[in-house]
Amino acid sequence: xxxxxxxxxxxxxxxxxxxxxxxxxxxxxxxxxxxxxxxxxxxxxxxxxxxxxxxxxxxxxxxxxxxxxxxxxxxxxxxxxxxxxxxxxxxxxxxxxxxxxxxxxxxxxxxxx
Amino acid sequence: xxxxxxxxxxxxxxxxxxxxxxxxxxxxxxxxxxxxxxxxxxxxxxxxxxxxxxxxxxxxxxxxxxxxxxxxxxxxxxxxxxxxxxxxxxxxxxxxxxxxxxxxxxxxxxxxx
Numbered sequence: 001x002x003x004x005x006x007x008x009x010x011x012x013x014x015x016x017x018x019x020x021x022x023x024x025x026x027x028x029x030x031x032x033x034x035x036x037x038x039x040x041x042x043x044x045x046x047x048x049x050x051x052x053x054x055x056x057x058x059x060x061x062x063x064x065x066x067x068x069x070x071x072x073x074x075x076x077x078x079x080x081x082x083x084x085x086x087x088x089x090x091x092x093x094x095x096x097x098x099x100x101x102x103x104x105x106x107x108x109x110x111x112x113x
Numbered sequence: 114x115x116x117x118x119x120x121x122x123x124x125x126x127x128x129x130x131x132x133x134x135x136x137x138x139x140x141x142x143x144x145x146x147x148x149x150x151x152x153x154x155x156x157x158x159x160x161x162x163x164x165x166x167x168x169x170x171x172x173x174x175x176x177x178x179x180x181x182x183x184x185x186x187x188x189x190x191x192x193x194x195x196x197x198x199x200x201x202x203x204x205x206x207x208x209x210x211x212x213x214x215x216x217x218x219x220x221x222x223x224x225x226x
Contacts, residue, residue, distance in 0.1 A: 004155075033213075042218035043156070043201065058213070090155050099144040099163065100205045100214055104155030 002026055004105035006091050012111045013081045021076040021108050023091030031094045032074035033058075033102065034066060036087040043090065049074055050096065081112045116140075117204055117217035125223040129191050134220045136202035137184045143206025145178055145185045146214070150199040192224045 004025045013019055025032065034046040045058030049068040063085060065077045074093075078085060088109050092102040118137045126132055136145070144163045148156035160169050162178035162185060169176045173196075175188040189196055199221050203214040 040218065043216040045213060048213060092155075099146070099161050101146060101158050101161055102156075102203075102214060104157070106155050107153075 004091055004093055004103050006089075006105035006108050008108060009106065010109050012113065013078075014113050015082060017081050017112075018077065018079050019081065019110075020078075021089055021091075021110075022073070023075065023105060024073045025091075025093040025103070026072065027093060027095075027103065028071070029093035029095050029103070030071070031096045031100070032068065033092040033094070034064075034074070034076045035090045035092065036060065036085075037090060037107075038087050046076065046089075081110075083112045086110060086112045117202055117215055119200075119202060119217035119220050121220060122218070123221050123223075125225065126192055128193055128224055128226050130224075132189050132192060132222070134187045134189075134200055134222070135184070136186070136217055138204060138215075139183065140204070140215075141182050142204035142215075143182075144204075145182070146203045146205065147176055147185070147187055148201040148203065150201060150219075151197075156199075156201055189222075192222075194224045194226050197222060197224050 007022045030051045033048045035043045044060050047066040049055045052071045067075045090107050091105045094100050094102045120135045146161045147159045150156040160176045165180045165182045167178045173190045199219045201219045202217045
């Protein structure tokens, strides 16, 4: 049972390049989330998907897009990367009927030069 | 905007000491969760408290939810080096969407041998 998986684990981009971060969960959870974690800022919600077929903006959505491909997969795309998007990105999933307890992936460490 | 303030931000103690970490808000939450994050990994759920005044114990860790469901504390007895990590509290509900958690910025605990 893999839980929440994320790829890649590390990535270096140049300013203006694009990339997609992949996330998949095998726990049959309805809801999925993308966060970024920066020193001193805690976890900030970028986008979330309450259920398959729906997505909503979180606290810091600018510069990102998401796709809920199916119940298992939720991807995060950076169309034109900027140095301010250097961060560690976490994907999470939850069963929203159970206090929204979230299960996190191992993270993607992204550096934008 | 709902905020969760955690204190202290950093804590460095010797093995065997006791400590308490606090999580405070002006908002009422339906439930409050505590996560621990080790370096290079995603947060892992430790406990969820739901009822005002509730106390839960997890081995040497004691979690308490405030009577008004606005604050929580985590007490560790006889800390061990394995307790080292970032402790995050997260509130669920509280007048906002049930699909999102509000995270505090965390307390970074270091337990020295």
